[in-house]
Amino acid sequence: MSPPAPGTPPEPGAARRPSARSPRRWWRSARFAWAGAAHTYHTQANFRVECWAALVALGLCVWLRAPLAPVALACALVLSLELVNTALEAVVDLVSPEWHPLAKVAKDAAAGAVLLGSAGAVLVGVGTLLPPLLAHLGTR
């Protein structure tokens, strides 16, 4: 956030806000971020499915001793895209509650980003987990 212009009256509550570099400020921001993720988890069924799918994929990584980084990155990408998609949907609903072609473009493009990221994550997951899984099953 950019600093206020000189002479701008302080916004309400600014006096109670911790300074920019304090750990309290960081903790406050982390709590807002967590609230956004929790809201998305409670309202978006897709996000819930993606969270559990990510947990299963990471668990399989540990169990199969497969590389964790690509799977963790793919999971983080999909979950982040879903959070951004939810944020964008909320803004679109706020500014354009009525049907509008631009609102449709914005929502469809955001949904497309989630779809593309999810397809990539599935490829990464299958490519990383399938060979060790087959090897594990073959040695039984």
Ligand SMILES: Nc1ncnc2c1ncn2[C@@H]1O[C@H](COP(=O)(O)OP(=O)(O)OP(=O)(O)O)[C@@H](O)[C@H]1O
């Ligand atoms: N204000 C609007 N103007 C035009 N089209 C809209 C509008 N709101 C929604 N749509 C269309 O309806 C589709 C579904 O929108 P909606 O807000 O219901 O998302 P959703 O199905 O709940 O998505 P998600 O499952 O990710 O939450 C959008 O992708 C868009 O094509």
